[in-house]
Amino acid sequence: MSPKVTQAYKELKRQKIMEAGKIVFIRKGYEQTTMKDIIEESGLSKGGVYLYFSSKEEVFSALLEVSDNEYFSFIQRLLEEDGTQWDAITKLSEFIKRKIIEANDELAPAIYEYFFSVKRNNQVPPLLVKRYTRAQNCVKSLLERGVANGEFHPVVSLEEISKFMVSFMDGLSVNMIHLNSEIIGLDSQIDQMLFYLRHALQRSNSDKKNML
Amino acid sequence: MSPKVTQAYKELKRQKIMEAGKIVFIRKGYEQTTMKDIIEESGLSKGGVYLYFSSKEEVFSALLEVSDNEYFSFIQRLLEEDGTQWDAITKLSEFIKRKIIEANDELAPAIYEYFFSVKRNNQVPPLLVKRYTRAQNCVKSLLERGVANGEFHPVVSLEEISKFMVSFMDGLSVNMIHLNSEIIGLDSQIDQMLFYLRHALQRSNSDKKNML
DNA sequence: AATAAAAACGGCACATATGCCGTTTTTATT
DNA sequence: AATAAAAACGGCATATGTGCCGTTTTTATT
Known part of the structure; x- marks a missing residue:
């Protein structure tokens, strides 16, 4: 006697359902x-799916976690790279641009919808606070490193700068989801962001980066 | 013989339903x-409400139009005022701040939800394009007036600046809906916006405003 | 006051999502 | 191969929204 499938099999099935959900x-x-949609897409049975996820909210938050991790790990990698922090910021802005362009074919629209949905139940959902501060701190870390190596001489607090960046990027994403890159002028807006940063950070000219 | 209620009565009833909807x-x-919710809130009957609005989408777009008009008329008034354009921008940013603070008790969250909803049906909903360009042009007009009177000497196109502002403001709104003013640092973010504008517009110092 | 037309009412049929739960199938062990 | 436990299946009861449509009420005119 003894039944049970392996843990690895369970994990595989979880992922299958998540893929269908995505x-x-x-x-x-x-x-x-x-x-029902997720069940049909997965090709599994109602009871089978419910054994792993008892609501679409559960499926979605599992997907959200994966999506977030991809995102944040990029910034983490940037932080570990050599080179100037301004280069890192440039790379980040390119990454953001790419992500925003791809947004409509990815989970991004659903993620915003999801946030509005969970907002109805909780007052200020802890998950959202965590996500926001995490994103903002990632950006801030990038800036802090630039201050530490003498590359930036910010005229305002890094807290404010990073929050401003997050607001802008969220707004750009939302507008991109509803409109398109031509209408919102995606490229030039990213340039404006960098324009702002140059002034707010008072970055030293490119030669100084070798001081460190 | 002859039935029919007055047109004014009909309009009144429309508004009653819209109020309930709001x-x-x-x-x-x-x-x-x-x-059903709207019908119950209005206190009217199912058939009665359906005579005026046959879907929540119709109720909502009627409300949206009213909401938009309030918004844009403020900017219109700013454009007709005397004084420097920088003052106008300051007033606008105060207005935006106030609106953002009030957002959660108003239609704003539902409006964003609505946009995601209509997005699912149309490709790029014309209404959204219209709203976006209208908002952006309003801001641009403010800036153009400042260029015309010699107050601003922009280093980048007003198109780009105004689009950047709209992105930022949308992002700020979205974040404010999900979080709160302390977490996002509402005040200082508005300040950052003005900081950006000072650099992008290269505004003359306050004395020059009297040149016009 | 009578009347005819429009407005308002509200029940009902239809459609759709949920998720429980009894049944069947699959699994790893003996 | 037999078995017992877990997993998978899928039907069904429940709940909920929509909007049509026959009936009742209200309205302005005669």
Whole structure:
């Protein structure tokens, strides 16, 4: 006697359901997606799926965690790289631009929808606070490193600068989801962000980066 | 013989339904609200409400139009005022700040939800393009007036500056809806916006405003 | 006051999502 | 191969929204 499938098998099935969920969430968005959709897309049975996820909220938050980790690990890598912090910021802005362009074919729209959805239940959902501060701190770390190596001489606090950047990037994402890159002028807006940063950070000219 | 109620009566009833809709949309958001909710809140009957609005989408877009008009008329008034354009920008930023603070008790969250909802049906909904360009052009007009009177000497195109402002303000709104003013640092972010504008617009010092 | 037309009412049929739960199938061990 | 436990299945009861449509009420005119 003794049944039970391996833990690895369970994990695999979890991922299968999540993959199905991702496809549906991208196609239909968060609100319009139902467990039925995810069940049908996965090709599994109702009871089977419910054994792993008992609501679309559970499926989605699992997907969200994966999505977030991809995002933050990029910035983490930037922090470990050599080179000037201004280069890192340039790379970050390129990364953001790419992500924003791809946004409509990815989970981004559903993620915003999801946030509005969870907002209805909690007052200020802790997950959102965590996500926000995490994103903001990532950016801030990049800037702090630039201050530490004498590359930046910010005229305002890094806290304010990083928050400003996050606001701008969120706004750009939202507008990109509803409109398109031509209408919002994606490229030039990223340039404006860098223009702002040059003034706010008072960065030394490129020669100084070798001082460190 | 001859029945019919007056046109004014009809309009009044329309408004009654819209008021009920607004209350429910603020309370439950766009997606979660149903016609049933609006019908119950209005105190009218199912058939009666359906005579005026045959879907929540119709109720909402009527409310959206009213909301937009309030918004844009403020900027219109700014454009007609005397004084420097920098003062106008300052007033605008105060207005935005106030609106953002009030956002959670108003239609703002539902409006964003609504946009995600209509996005699922159309590709790029014309309404959204219209709203975006209208908002952006309003801001641009403010800046153009400042260029015309010699107050601003922009180092980049006003198109880019105004789009940047709109992105930032949208991002700030979205973050404010999900978080709160302490976490996002609302005041200092508005200051950062003005900091950006001072550099992008290269505004003359306050004495020069009298040149016009 | 009578009347005819429009407005308002509200029940009902239809459609759709949820998720429980009894049944069947698969699994690892003996 | 037999077995017992877990996993997978899928039907069904429940709940909920929509909006049509026959009936009742209200309205302005005669």
